[in-house]
Amino acid sequence: MAVEISAPPPRSLRGIAVPKIVIVSGRRVLSAILVIWGVVTMTFLLTRVFGGDPVNLFAQPTATAADRLAIRQRLGLADPIPVQYVNYLRDVIHGNLGTSYLTFRPVTSDLLDRVPATAELATYALIFGVAVGVTVGVLSAVFEGSIFDRAVRIFTSAGLALPQFWVALMLIVIFFSQLHVLPGPTGRMPIGMQPPPTVTGFYLLDSIITGHLSTFWPALRQLILPVLVLGYGVASPLARGARASMILALKADYVRTARALGLSRARTWFVYAFRNAMLPVITMFAGTVAWTFSGTVLIEGVFGWPGVGQYTLNALEKSDFPAIQGFVLYASILYVVVYQLLDIAYTFADPRIRS
């Protein structure tokens, strides 16, 4: 068990040999590239080899065989599969994810246009979820067996079992339809209201930067419910992980030693035990990030949020393969990158792994 150790790890970064970082990071980058190549190949196989013929989406019912061939050539689907594969790989490397069958625009720019909306939502949800999840988890470990601990257990169990889209609808019912304290699911702004001029794409930040403070409050109100739903989903597993990890840490020998040496209870808990307990939670966080970015698909649908999730839902409804492929690629690259970054961070945060 990696968590049971006898002394708190020194926090200084001295002693890291530079070549080690390069080797570890290099290996991570290589493995990340391999995984992404695998994802690209898999999406290609799924959509091109096993997928239906997208020509039917474009061709008139009266189209002749020649018409259909022309469409196929225009879409690059007339070539043999291996040729298509090489072309596809080349395009992906150049950041070209193809042209959406629906918007007739490059999928890359479609996605980029919508990333800020999703990123704003996911960022606040992650901040909220991590803050609440870790705090609540650590406290329920410290007060193990208390009423608070039991309440947390029920809330986190529910958080893991509840379908998020349903939680979202129920919150809309309570706070919009019944209590009228929060806005309805109309996206990032109330209907008819202009967003602040774009600087970062994050409405809250933009409203401050550009001085359009009148848009700050409405934008914030639109964010509350979706952030709450996503954040709840983030907080539930993290709270459980933090609790379990903290309980192990509190029982470790070094905590007893620290107490015996006369250090205060609060100091042993929140400095010694907490630091060690958080290492495994960093790992869970990586999974949470990926989960949040794909969880937004349904939540964006419910709240009319104009992000990549809603784009994907539309694409799905209309069999817009390039768009779906593009989104899957975007999500898995995000996942792999976040995962490898955290893995490297983790390696160098924990001296036992580092040495």
Place this chain on the structure above:
Amino acid sequence: MTTSLDQAVETIAPKPSLSGGAAAVLGAIRSFRSSSGTLPIGLSLLAFLVLMSLVSLIWTPYPPTATGAGAFSSAPSAAHWFGTDAVGSDIFSRTISAGRTDVFYTVIAVAIALVIGSAWGALAGFFGGWLEAVTLRLLEVVQAFPSLLMALLIISVLGPGTLNVILVVAIIPIPDFVRLARAEVLTKKTWQFAEAARMVGNRPLVVLFKHLMPNSWRPLLAYASISAAWVCGNIAALGFIGVGIQPDAVEWGSMIARGESDVVAGAWWEALFPGLGVLVLAIGFQLVGDGIAARNRGEQR
């Protein structure tokens, strides 16, 4: 104290270099949840749903697919216990009938995942070599797909429909079963009973499936139950998006989708009750899974 479930959990943990810490946490989560009452409570919840589904076969207050059984979008009342939806269908009748679809498809999908995943993982763990190497690489790639995305991608290729939905939600948990079964076989193939089974001249496959696997069914079953909670959530999610079994099917997710616009206008009952169905099913499976895992640990101690 290292139980097989701990090891299993370790193999499910995300990445090799991190698995120590993560496994400890996951193991601890499991063990702290495993108060003794979970199995009976979980089983009663599932039994309740199965009973409702069976009842709905012979009796529902109104035909579940009948439109205009009552007024449109009327609140719960004596005539319609759970209210009616936008086309006047009785939500109580639909909710208990939908249980049939969701429970049945969940069980089938998990069974498919359990059988394929376990057999695959067991073979990879038992024979090693290129099969194992390819399997491990493949698992790493599959892991980079967030699961719902994978479902969406596959369903967008296969198209909607009952069979495709079951297939898709069954494919998602397969990697976990592969990992779990492989770890089980890896640890047990060197045990004495396996050695003995080999020595008396049994063929490798017989040793694997007749002697090794029967000793590993508990952790696999525990995980099957826990993953069923996710599977039923995924079925509902696909139904909600509208790529599920079929649009307007008597299925909880599709029911929530049908009620969505009314719900925003205040008709909470159109989403509340089908959602509770998913919730009870998911919690039931989770508790049963925890219960089996706890029992498993208790016996090995």
